[in-house]
Amino acid sequence: MTDKKNPKWVPQLLTWYDVHKRELPWRDCGDPYKIWVSEVMSQQTRIEAMKPYYDNWMRLFPTLEDLAKATEDEVVHAWQGLGYYSRARNLRLGVKDVVENYGGIVPRDRKTMESLKGVGSYTAGAVLSMAYNEPEVAVDGNVLRIYARLYRIFDDILSTKGKKAITAIVEDTLPHDRPGDFNQALMDFGSAVCIPKSPRCGECPIVNMCEAYQHKDTDKLPVRIKKTKVVEVPLFVGILQYKDYYLLHKRPNRGLLRSMWEFPSVEMVSTFDEGERGLEELVQDLGFELSLQPVLVKEITHIFSHRKWFMKAFRGDLTYAGDAKNITIEAIQKQLPKDWMLIKRDEFADYAWAGPHGKLTEMAK
DNA sequence: AAGTCGGGGAT
DNA sequence: ATCCCAGACTT
Structure with missing residues (x-):
């Protein structure tokens, strides 16, 4: 897949990001804890919905140590209304783990990071790349959608096979000089331009490299086969x-x-x-x-x-x-x-x- | 691989 | 009404 390394659209996207990126409280702060919290809060949740919770959370638990001292009731109460409450419980446990077993330093490697409660492949990659600028991918729904279109991949992006296929390409295309910016650029781009329905190809900075656009398949991609429960x-x-x-x-x-x-x-x-x-x-x-x-x-x-x-x-x-x-x-x-x-x-x-x-x-x- | 876990905004 | 969101965990 060497032909997919250093594709032209990557610098184009980073240039777009430098102009259009959203200002977010945890962005470019260099604080792994804040980034960690923001990532967990963002799981399956729109940024605008979780923002007020994030601000309140940081008032209540400004540091790793503050959160590690909090009770489960306190953290769940602060999460009230956000949904997926096991996220709050696991975040507390993960943070306690870091404070008690890692000297209060958020791990810098994927394996250790993923061993923490509530931290999966995506969140580990997000924290590592954004807080430490480690060359790690952070494959979420946005990334799956964007790559399925860019590379015209018809695999079901909800299937293990589709995720693996796309993750491999993301790893190939990840720019090692700006991994954190790149991962965040994909998020902002996915929520503002390459949106799920009716993507805004007219204002897309990388439309020239989009295979789905060239084949008029942007509305057919990504393929998501929802397993409707009977x-x-x-x-x-x-x-x-x-x-x-x-x-x-x-x-x-x-x-x-x-x-x-x-x-x-x-x-x-x-x-x-x-x-x-x-x-x-x-x-x-x-x-x-x-x-x-x-x-x-x-x-x-x-x-x-x-x-x-x-x-x-x-x-x-x-x-x-x-x-x-x-x-x-x-x-x-x-x-x-x-x-x-x-x-x-x-x-x-x-x-x-x-x-x-x-x-x-x-x-x- | 499938089921489960919430709430809300967009369409 | 349905879709889908900066997913992770359990079975």
Whole structure:
């Protein structure tokens, strides 16, 4: 990868940084403790959000020794509202470690630094490069995004593989004369220009070196495959009959299974009574009374990409409330909202079913 | 490798 | 509403 060493964009970015860098309380202060605190506070947190906390923190715990003396309750209280509270607990433990075992000197090498509580690869690199000007990379979300675009890398930047691939390039391109400035330049650049959505390529100082820009891929990069956790949804379904007709509902024209037909159903129920009440409410709004049979007729588990339905289906009979004795189906149909309908079993095949609801049609009798 | 941990600003 | 942020730790 020697072709990637000393790329032209690095001095260009540093020149941009010299003009546009943000003035921050911990920047260029040379105090490893202050930089350490600022880095931990910044994890998964926007600078503007953590700034007031940083100022308050430094009033309460101006030095390593002050923080090492503080209790866990005190540090967590000072963190109140910032979120990710284990950051505060670990920061205190890490600082205690330094005071008690390293003579109060923040370590100058990555291995020791990373052994401290709450200090991972990123924070170690940030502190070492910014406080000691050690040639260490600090690969965070900004850096992953910027490099994915600059070098047109389509690996998932959230995966181990993508992070390793990009970290290798960052190590190759790190300028050893100004590592601290370079790492901070990437942060400022990432938050001001090479932003996640709609990057400001018009004002980018290194657009001439950006492979994503040249290939018009800036909006496709970086690739982030979010592992959406599958939400488990209990679903209480009614196969509800009015004479020879079944009551169906059309899902809204958005979201999951949009505009497809389903049997009336309610989410988030754990008991039969709860589900029965939910269905009663549904059909009463339509002018029906419900008599539900407490016999489970079908159970289906259906997995979508981000959602898992646990369906329990029950049969029930409907009577029309405003019952003029021989009211016709057509007359009732006309009263229903247009996302509801009554159809016979032999018409089931004519409609688009909302996924697993189609399997329930065979339970209609 | 996946799950967990918060809160807020931008879109 | 979703996305995503100067990530680290546990399972």
